[in-house]
Amino acid sequence: MRFRFLKISVSIDLSYWIFLFLVISSVGSQYIEILLWASVFTLSILVHEYGHALVALFFDAAPEIVLQAFGGITHFNALYLTSKQKFLITLAGPLFQGLLTLTVYLLLRFNIFNSYLLQYLLYITMYLNSRWLLLNLIPIAPLDGGWLLRYILEKLFGYTGYLASIIIGLVAAAIAIPFLYLQGYHWFFIMQLFIAGWHYCKRWQQARKW
Structure with missing residues (x-):
């Protein structure tokens, strides 16, 4: 599967779908729960990788995002990049994910939405991204x-x-x-x-x- 968004190519490998099935199959038995967790999981990875990719695009490094087993990776042409530019590209992923986590936390904290489904969706998003952010900064x-x-x-x-x-x-x-x-x-x-x-x-x- 391949698509293009914000001038960045994204491809999803078969191994990602297998990995996603193994991870999400343990979250619950209801189809709506599985669908929500799978959607948030995938979108969260894309937000993180787009953080890397958009900064790489700013530096004309021709980024491309690949989702595969164990998550995602952003490929880019690092040949003419400085160490500082590489550092900023790497830092952008956690920053985007942190911003997403903070936004969702504030929406939940101030009870912006009354819908149970939306609140559950926000909870999943905060839960996954906060844990992933902690892991990714090890x-x-x-x-x-x-x-x-x-x-x-x-x-x-x-x-x-x-x-x-x-x-x-x-x-x-x-x-x-x-x-x-x-x-x-x-x-x-x-x-x-x-x-x-x-x-x-x-x-x-x-x-x-x-």
Whole structure:
């Protein structure tokens, strides 16, 4: 499936639909609940990725969004981008998602809508985005928090900063995995951290060879 919106191409891989089915199938038995959760889940990912993509478009980096298993990714041409521009592109995703979460919270806080269905929709949106935002800011790549930390530490300390970002990422994953499990996060969040931690272990092994 492919469409274009705001001059940005979006493609949805088959693996995303399978992933979505596995995640959403546990939220309830009513079709309307499943439909609402699936819609909010997908739109929330798109809001986050459009944050990245719109800033990349501003820098003429030809962004393209792909939804796939475990979420979404924004591809862009980073060849002529500065480190600062890459940092801003990465930061924009969490900022857009944070703005969405704050907006929905205020709508619920001041009881703007009286409709139960709309309030339930807003609750789902706040629940998913607040949890996803917290996860995404954990300082381990490929989560945005990991890339942001790496940009900052490399800018300040060079290669030493890169090594520090690996160590911090491994410690963060070791703390976050049991914490998120105890907080009742879905299995796919936990799996993302396991995969990220495994990649960081590989990076650390490679770094020690130099």
